[in-house]
Amino acid sequence: MTAYYNGFPQSDKDEKIDMINLDELEERAKEVMPEGAYYYIASGSENEWTWRNNTTAFNHFQIVPRALTNMDNPQLDTEFMGMKLKTPVMISPIACHGIAHKDAEVATQKGAAAAGALFASSTYGNKSVEDIAAAAPDAPRFFQLYLSKDWKFNQMVFDAIKQAGYKGIFLTVDALVSGFREANLRTQFAFPVPLDFFTRYQGAKGEGQTVAEMYASSAQKIGPEDVRRIKEMSGLPVFVKGVVCAEDAYLAMGCGADGIYVTNHGGREVDSGPATIDMLPEIAQAVNHRVPIIFDSGVRRGSHVFKALALGADIVGVGRPYLYGLALGGPKGVQSVIEQLNTELLIDMQLTGCKTVEDIKHAKIAHINYTADNLKSNTDPSRIKPYPVTAENQMKDDDSDAVSGASHS
Template sequence: MTVTNGYEQSDREQAIKIINLDELEDQARQIIPQGGFGYISEGSEDEWTKARNRAAFNTVQIAPRVLHSVEAPSTSTSVFGVSIKTPVIMAPTAAQGLAHTRGEAATAEGVAAAGTIMSQSTYGTTSIAETAEASKGAPWFFQLYMSNDWEFNEALLDEAKSHGAAAVVLTVDSMQGGYREPDIRNEFQFPLPMANLAAFSETSGKGKGIFEIYAAAKQKITGADVRRVAEYVGLPVIVKGIQDPCDAALALGSGASGIWVSNHGGRQLNGGPGSFDVLPSIARAVNGRVPVIFDSGVRRGSQVFKALASGADLVAIGRPAIYALALGGAQGVRTVFEYLTHEFRIVMQLAGTQTVDDVKRAKLLHY
């Protein structure tokens, strides 16, 4: 363990054995301090929506297909002209130093080794530059939480673009955090600095502190903000937090280059639908015009299959990768993506699908 500001951080770096992703949560609970673990694992209120994210997958079944001459299915795919080995990517998650002393840098290293895409949060404990360096040329996205201070937004976007971000993920469902009881019960405060916020505070010349920047988070986000970010940064902008087809249409009409279907892992609006519940209708509204990314509740290869067959182009995971980060650092993260892709490949073959495009055309049974 490494102790920073009185907070114990894992410094493990080892391969981990995975039987299933659910078991990682209890294993990580033994390593991550209570406050940090509560922040990572929690949903909002009584966590009904967090639970629904998992239950929603059980509303459909995969139709087994045989006699289709399928052997060694390929999980490779591409997005925005970038080829990746698996349709499973890393969702942006904040403050990964709560799980491991190397934080986002270790996650980026593990994700790159697995041949897929890292997403770096504005509120990372590792800087954009450090995460980009750890990616070693592999593709990565930068996730922006907008501030009312446009100079701060510009500084982050400039930094991300200069270090090779392939796209910007604009999160629009987190103008404020959901009511999360573990944080209240644990009286949790972030024990580690947010590297990107700290860097801006030090270099802006305005003397702003981190808490001032937090307080300046933009509450009202509209289509005009999507367009402003897209026009400024000159990279594909993926709007994350879409849960309604009408909002997908608004985002597309405002210049979005991608739609990210997500309810933030059940951390925001409790009582809302599971992310998988709304995926098909949003995918129909998008109608192939831009890539659709999906997250929230994914733990099995069969769930990756169901999401792709319901209209997603990519599927993102968050918590399982962070638990693996605590358990094994970069090697642990790599193992999670390789394991989930292995499960997905098995399902592909049993469902008679040779490629990811075949999966997208696969039949699901509804009941």
């Protein structure tokens, strides 16, 4: 079945996904998502060099197997910021889950909770933080903040997330403006489903606006004094999200950040920037265990999670694949994505003698660089493939006010 919001098709599935690996889901998601919404997820900025190499660069590091370890039955349980988790895999924050499923962030939270994973929701979420919290009251969750120019708006957000039991804030500092996202321009994508915080504050739905227009409402300059102010106003721990060099890690810790979030926004902002995994070792050395480190961008395999942990991360986020899982299977689809990574990670732990997540942080990693690609983006006319037309992914022609960039039969 497919639900519709003003003609925009939304999955209503809730089923486990049969898969061999996460890469399969990217192509399968086309069958249930409109074209514009799909490419909002499945794209990066400009030529998408950084987006691709976020994953490719994991090959610069190699897991060294260990023998005669006399170890079996590895365990994924870990603790982070006082929260007990069943896995070091985290659901990274992404805007507008309603493009993948009718229950949006509520469904994602349910899937994360079922897997025992940390969940992070966005300022640009469709569902209210109250509804997200009610879906899994005891589940651990953080909030990604797009700092507004309007501090009354910011205070409203802080009050809401604290009341809803969120345990901390990820302050996004690497997306002051939108990257040049060619896929969004080619499909004329605009947010098709209302964004809760905009609705409750201004009565504006945040619907029908482009990504660039949404970013324009956020602060275009953020400095150390903002970190201090957010900590004071919210009373919550604040991680600086968007750190990709040692200098910025020092700066963030110097202004009181409670943690460092290593990410390049999944290759959606500065193209030709370095892959996050290549920058993680220097950041970890600068941090030197003084505050926790979260890592994301490009994670598609359990081995990627292993490498990030071994190179200095405490928690490893996955992004796009869980939205494909959400579209294909709802809450259980999200759970399936996390469990797939867990399955692969446990194999790597067994074959390296790592009994616990803490052991992974001391595993032996080799480092050999490989030449990366320089392909054009997947939506460049020379590479784009015909988009499938199915009964589930089409706009309804009688709803002319819908905005999605969907193809029509």
